[in-house]
Amino acid sequence: MYTIGIDIGGTTTKIGIVDHTGKVIRKTTVVTLDYPIITDYVEALHTALQPLIDEVGGKSQIKGIGVGAPNANFYNGNIEHAPNLPWKGIVPFGKLMSDRFKLTVRITNDANAAALGEMVYGIAKGMQNFIMITLGTGVGSGIVVNGQLVYGHDGFAGELGHVTIDRTPEARLCGCGRHGCLETYASATGVAITAREMVRKATGYTLLSQMPIDEITSKNVYEAAVQGDEVALETFRFTGKILGEAFADFVAFSAPEAIVLFGGLARAGNLLMNPIRQSMEENLMPIWKGKIKLLFSQLPEDDAAIMGAASLCV
16 A cells, blocks of 8 residues: 655645655646646646556555645644645645545645654654654644644644744744744754854855855854855854754753754754754753754655655545
């Protein structure tokens, strides 16, 4: 038997069929933005998936469809007020999909899907208590306590990227409309902003000054840091310090065995991990010092979102 995983992004939707070991054996994509009408989008998914389903023996071989999407509500199957998707308001996505495919459909937000994938197929396999942190354009999180994802009473618990870590008048504006969220400092976007601020203040030479300041990306910062550029290294130290402080707070409410990092920014490796670890240990209560593992995801990045979504139906 197989499961289907669908990862809905603001630009592209990744689709795959996953076997019982977690291997993505068939995959394709749909351009999300090409379908501003939700029923047209669901039809496009059906058109893209049907040949893949036929290749594995038809619908009788499919356990169900798992979907990871921004602002997806596990309880009711809706996508609710997702700012980066073309469909506004409350979209009954689960029902639309189950009606069209005649299969069981389960949805959750993308970071929760990543946590499930890590628990079923990745480095958190066998763990009952851990936190998944996705470091990409934003900061997402999935919290697992006693082997269960934390959804809260309304299905939207666990938005750790939107805890406030800066309450000064200069706090950065977040896409959620609030100021000073962790996401504005610790995402790939936040790293780029930090680097630009540091380049403007720098008095010595930095590789990052060799390009237009407003075009600096987190990838540029990483490349400069690898070459020993002090401004780039300080950017990662600053980011790691903020993440470590936040992680110490997260530990206090769920006492996880591990915090698992995933996403493009996590590819910075020890440039980011070392300052996170130092900062977290400095800020942990004594009862947790030395107990919390910091780990990088072991899921293949190209397939991780599909695997995570598919694990909803395992």
